[in-house]
Amino acid sequence: MSKILVSGGMGYIGSHTVVELFQAGYTPIIVDNLSNSNIKILDQIEKIIDTRPDFYEFDLCEEKKVEEFVKQHADISGIIHFAASKAVGESVEQPLKYYRNNIFSLVNLLQAYKGKPINFVFSSSCTVYGEPDTLPVSESAAIKTATSPYGNTKQIAEEILAETANASSNYQVIALRYFNPVGAHASALIGELPLGVPQNLLPYITQTAIGKREKITVFGGDYDTPDGTCIRDYIHVVDLAKAHVAAIRLLEKGNPNGNYDVFNIGTGIGYSVLEAIKAFEKGSGKPLNYAIGSRREGDVIKVWGDVQKANTELNWKAELGIAEMMTSAWAWEQYLNETGF
Structure with a gap:
């Protein structure tokens, strides 16, 4: 079985991808510094796949440790790179933390594997599109000036990867x-599993439903959308994890588009914040306490993806809808509450 390094593999998307890789016949190897994750997730992964993945705890910004790891794992054929800081607001307050963590870790990995054929899947973001000129937004859309240091690190990382792949055919790269x-x-x-106050909508919804939070503040109710709230393309994390497996498979076969490519990964459907709240209430049977607050600086008003390229060329398609997204998130929140995780 091919060995795949999953950096940040103890995190939210990383842990689900580890599960999907294993179930697809790969051997995932996790590297994570646990700065935004919990060691107990390793036990949880083991419960699901009945195997304990190899796990190494260190910071990919430490060049020497990365070099030592690569020497010990010369047989790794692929990398899925999640490890990064990801809170938009924090990035505005601490830009150097984000540039150091998100860029150094990437450069160290690429440098350490220099000269070795490697399939590289990068965790990018629709944030590179900013406020799109047209919807749905496709991969050919203009890359807008980033509205946060976090978003800028994704743009810079994509540029580094494209230039690295162009300079050496050893690197076969897909940015999702x-x-x-x-x-x-x-x-x-x-x-x-957010540490502290959730930065994303759904954990805030589930924590409010379970009683951890008093209420949800919806940031802005006067946008140019049908109900006045921002619209997003929500994707189930399991579908997203499977997209990373599909990307590795495409790279193994040889991507006809060349050794650098990008794909949008979403459902192609936009839901407003209020629609998401109502979908949760319907799926869980729990009424939510929410209020419309002021707009939040830097928020994109509406964005959803054109995912045709991923459907046809990556041979991947989202299968789970908004109902499954909400009920699974609620089941997880209840599990956390019942077990004291």
Whole structure:
């Protein structure tokens, strides 16, 4: 079985991807510094796949440790790179933290594998499109000036990867620009596990429903959308994880588009914040306490993806809808509450 390094593999999307890789016949190897994740997730992954993945705890910004790891794991054929800081607001307050963590880790990995054939899948984001000129937004859309250091690190990382792949055919690269991951594994054993106050909508919804939070503040109710709230393309995290497996498979076969390519990963459907809240209430049977607040600086008004390229060329398609997203997230929140995880 091919060995795949999953950096940040203890995190939300990373842990689900580890599960999907294993179930697809790969051997995932996790590297994570646990700065935004929990060591107990390793036990949870083991419960799902009945195997304990190899796990190494260190920071990919430490060049020497990356070099040592690569020497010990010369047989790794692919990398799925999640490890990065990801809170937009924090990035505005601490830009150097984001440039160091998100760029150094990428450069160290690429440098350490220099001269070795490697299939590289990068965790990018629809944030590179900013406020799109047309919807749905396709991969050929203009890359807008980033509205945060976090978003800028994704743009810079894509540029580094494209130039690196252009300079050496050893690097076969796919950047997945995904939209808004939500939901949890069907087992309710892994899901989004925010440390502190959630930065994303759905954990805030589930924590409010369970009683951890008093209410949800909807940032802005006067936007140019049908109900006045922002619109996003929500994608189930399991579908997203499967897209990473599909990307590795395409790279193994040889991508006819060349050794650098990008794909949008979403459902192609936009839901407003209020629609998401109502979908959760319907799926869970729990009424939510929410209020419309002021707009949040930097928020894109509406964005959803044109995912035709991923459907046809990546041979991948989202299968889970908004109902499954909400019910799985709620099951995970209930599991956390019942177990004291």
